[in-house]
Amino acid sequence: MKLLIKSIILMTLSFIITGCSVRNQEQSKQQSVENLLASMTLEEKVGQMTQIDFSVFGAQAPKGDDLIDQGKLEEALLKYHIGSILNTPSTPNNKAQTLQTWRKIMQTIKSVTAQSRLKIPVIYGIDAIHGATYIQNSTLFPQAINMAATFNPDLSVKEGEITARELRVAGLQWNFSPVMDIGRQPLWPRLWETYGEDVHLASVFGSAYIKGYQGDDFSSPDKGLTCLKHYVGYSYPFNGKDRTPAWISERMLREYFLPSFEAGIKAGAPTIMINSSEVDGIPGHANYHYLTTILRGELGFKGFTVSDWEDIKRLYTRDKLAASPKEAVKIAVMAGVDMSMVPSDFSFYELLLQLAQSGEVPMTRIDEAVTRILNVKFQAGLFDQQQTVPLTAEGNFATPEALEINQQAARESIVLAKNDHNILPLKKDARILVTGPTANLLSVLNGGWTFTWQGDDESLYPSDKLTVLKALQKKSTGKVTYVGGTAFADRIDIKKAVESAKNQDIIILCLGEKPYTEVLGNIDTLNLDQAQLDLANALLATGKPVILVTIGGRPRVITAQAEQAKAVILGFLPGMEGGEAIADIIYGDYNPNGKLPISYPRNTNDIVLYDHKPIEALEPNAYRPLYPFGHGLSYSHFETSDLAVEKDTYAMDESINLSVTVKNTGHLKGKEAVLVYINDVAASVTRPNKQLKAFKKVDLNPGQAEKLNFTLTPRDLSFIGVDLKRMVEPGEFKVLVGNETVVFTVKN
Ligand code: GLC
Numbered sequence: 001m002k003l004l005i006k007s008i009i010l011m012t013l014s015f016i017i018t019g020c021s022v023r024n025q026e027q028s029k030q031q032s033v034e035n036l037l038a039s040m041t042l043e044e045k046v047g048q049m050t051q052i053d054f055s056v057f058g059a060q061a062p063k064g065d066d067l068i069d070q071g072k073l074e075e076a077l078l079k080y081h082i083g084s085i086l087n088t089p090s091t092p093n094n095k096a097q098t099l100q101t102w103r104k105i106m107q108t109i110k111s112v113t114a115q116s117r118l119k120i121p122v123i124y125g126i127d128a129i130h131g132a133t134y135i136q137n138s139t140l141f142p143q144a145i146n147m148a149a150t151f152n153p154d155l156s157v158k159e160g161e162i163t164a165r166e167l168r169v170a171g172l173q174w175n176f177s178p179v180m181d182i183g184r185q186p187l188w189p190r191l192w193e194t195y196g197e198d199v200h201l202a203s204v205f206g207s208a209y210i211k212g213y214q215g216d217d218f219s220s221p222d223k224g225l226t227c228l229k230h231y232v233g234y235s236y237p238f239n240g241k242d243r244t245p246a247w248i249s250e251r252m253l254r255e256y257f258l259p260s261f262e263a264g265i266k267a268g269a270p271t272i273m274i275n276s277s278e279v280d281g282i283p284g285h286a287n288y289h290y291l292t293t294i295l296r297g298e299l300g301f302k303g304f305t306v307s308d309w310e311d312i313k314r315l316y317t318r319d320k321l322a323a324s325p326k327e328a329v330k331i332a333v334m335a336g337v338d339m340s341m342v343p344s345d346f347s348f349y350e351l352l353l354q355l356a357q358s359g360e361v362p363m364t365r366i367d368e369a370v371t372r373i374l375n376v377k378f379q380a381g382l383f384d385q386q387q388t389v390p391l392t393a394e395g396n397f398a399t400p401e402a403l404e405i406n407q408q409a410a411r412e413s414i415v416l417a418k419n420d421h422n423i424l425p426l427k428k429d430a431r432i433l434v435t436g437p438t439a440n441l442l443s444v445l446n447g448g449w450t451f452t453w454q455g456d457d458e459s460l461y462p463s464d465k466l467t468v469l470k471a472l473q474k475k476s477t478g479k480v481t482y483v484g485g486t487a488f489a490d491r492i493d494i495k496k497a498v499e500s501a502k503n504q505d506i507i508i509l510c511l512g513e514k515p516y517t518e519v520l521g522n523i524d525t526l527n528l529d530q531a532q533l534d535l536a537n538a539l540l541a542t543g544k545p546v547i548l549v550t551i552g553g554r555p556r557v558i559t560a561q562a563e564q565a566k567a568v569i570l571g572f573l574p575g576m577e578g579g580e581a582i583a584d585i586i587y588g589d590y591n592p593n594g595k596l597p598i599s600y601p602r603n604t605n606d607i608v609l610y611d612h613k614p615i616e617a618l619e620p621n622a623y624r625p626l627y628p629f630g631h632g633l634s635y636s637h638f639e640t641s642d643l644a645v646e647k648d649t650y651a652m653d654e655s656i657n658l659s660v661t662v663k664n665t666g667h668l669k670g671k672e673a674v675l676v677y678i679n680d681v682a683a684s685v686t687r688p689n690k691q692l693k694a695f696k697k698v699d700l701n702p703g704q705a706e707k708l709n710f711t712l713t714p715r716d717l718s719f720i721g722v723d724l725k726r727m728v729e730p731g732e733f734k735v736l737v738g739n740e741t742v743v744f745t746v747k748n
Pocket residue numbers: 086087127176229273276308309
């Protein structure tokens with residue numbers, strides 16, 4: 001007994017000591033920031049709020065890996081006191097660099113910083129949105145839309161861990177990721193950078209990524225810091241084109257677009273990048289209500305905000321909101337922008353200096369922004385890393401374990417949407433014709449932000465990774481015939497393809513999109529270009545069985561072709577291992593289990609999402625996508641049953657426990673994600689017919705069943721009320737899983 005009491009006392013003491021030491025650490029960091037701030041000149045403070053692109057000091061004629069113009073770098077860091085840099089060297093055109101080049105860049109920046117008066121470390125930001133995209137030979141994962149299709153957030157944790165580690169090997173740590181925008185406009189050219197149309201799914205996946213990337217302490221040698229983007233409402237342009245007006249009511253904003261950022265802040269992201277576009281006529285960078293009242297006042301965000309590319313200047317040059325470049329700086333800083341991604345000159349520094357000297361921007365606002373930035377630099381351990389060397393590559397970069405996780409993520413992200421008469425999987429000795437613009441390219445599997453901004457330079461992709469065609473050729477024991485080009489735009493000889501089809505058992509037709517991001521990906525219709533449709537229709541007319549594979553960032557309309565095809569595989573952007581993953585599924589080396597994180601539209605103007613309102617569920621407008629949110633087939637079969645909630649009635653503040661049994665009723669081992677939806681039967685604001693509130697993925701042998709337990713919280717039942725405040729209303733709720741529905745009542 002005495003021993004027990006002694007150990008309890010010791011444990012309690014250790015908790016108190018630990019708690020104190022954490023608090024002391026926080027206090028000492030706070031003290032350091034205050035002391036440092038007090039010692040800074042106005043110029044040094046304004047420099048901390050200024051972020052420039054690498055190109056400002058990039059060598060004009062680089063020799064080897066000597067990419068920096070030393071004089072220009074010294075001017076930036078010593079004369080303008082620049083606090084942040086972004087992007088990969090743009091020689092030639094934003095090409096990925098080797099580890100040693102990155103290490104040299106980071107070391108050179110540190111050595112110049114060491115010559116400055118206060119030696120405040122630079123924080124270097126990079127777009128590593130599906131792995132370390134600007135480091136050669138890194139692990140490049142499926143894009144976010146595909147990670148969501150896995151319905152397996154553990155993979156997102158692992159993606160975060162691996163990406164942070166590989167960046168730290170290069171000396172980098174601040175990643176402009178995850179995108180927490182909700183993908184509810186399929187025309188938008190950055191849909192694929194989101195986790196899809198659902199708030200819960202995006203919140204879970206974004207938080208998982210942050211957990212993996214940051215761990216418990218993002219100053220750890222193998223961790224880094226994330227950046228939630230693009231706050232807020234960027235992903236819903238009315239006409240589907242990037243950086244065009246969004247019209248989002250406050251209620252819709254709070255119901256659909258704020259919650260994922262709230263989740264990311266709760267998950268500990270210390271930086272937020274701002275929406276480049278405008279919502280309700282207010283540019284993101286000028287929106288005090290969003291940037292200060294909501295972000296700081298309601299969501300309690302303590303980190304710093306960074307502008308998106310050149311978006312403060314654009315308040316003058318594009319939005320005509322500011323009457324001058326100086327007024328643009330004033331509007332943005334006073335709205336709540338802490339750091340300006342200028343990024344190509346020192347104009348922000350010069351103009352903010354003038355505004356501070358004239359008192360138009362008060363020192364209190366400058367100090368507030370600089371304090372936030374310094375806090376994050378301290379939390380990231382940057383002050384302690386001036387001397388430390390980057391993580392060793394051995395065991396941390398492009399490891400076999402990372403490759404395995406990437407292969408798994410690619411496989412789990414592929415959606416088998418149709419499989420008539422179980423035509424798939426194919427026998428490996430089948431005679432197949434492979435054709436279509438996405439059959440034999442790696443760039444189409446990866447999309448934008450891959451080695452270059454647009455990701456479309458095929459010559460930069462590694463020769464040892466497999467396109468869909470090469471992966472099929474590797475696995476096949478039969479004859480594989482390819483009719484197609486070597487570039488996406490190459491015209492495919494339809495006559496030759498049709499001729500070849502006559503001698504084949506099966507046609508694998510790979511359609512879709514070339515890589516793109518941002519405005520360069522704007523389109524006028526989700527319909528595919530005529531050349532692809534002509535090829536598809538000619539091959540379907542042969543009467544040979546067609547396996548339709550689509551690859552690309554958006555759900556392009558394939559209705560007529562999909563209805564004639566015997567099977568449909570939706571690949572989206574499965575990353576560097578995606579070609580092999582698709583071949584694994586076609587030949588049955590992997591049992592598919594991906595599910596759609598978006599609704600796949602039947603027509604380009606028939607954009608109704610799964611969480612539509614009752615008024616959208618009435619014939620003839622009913623929700624009738626080609627493939628619904630959550631759809632995805634397996635080579636096995638799964639059934640759910642015995643859905644039950646613990647009680648019939650709950651108090652307003654009670655959590656709801658429910659259970660459901662899932663069984664593998666097929667003949668193959670497989671994975672299945674079980675999705676739990678709710679419907680608030682009647683409320684003072686119209687409620688969606690169903691909303692995803694929980695999901696679990698299981699791996700079951702044939703005949704195996706598993707009982708799954710879920711707990712819904714009052715927050716899961718809540719919505720944005722008439723008064724724009726989140727609330728739960730008493731009344732009846734339905735729980736929907738598979739083809740079962742149960743009800744419960746919430747009572748005051
Ligand atoms: C771009 C993108 C943003 C990216 C930033 C830095 O304009 O909107 O997602 O992080 O610039 O490259």
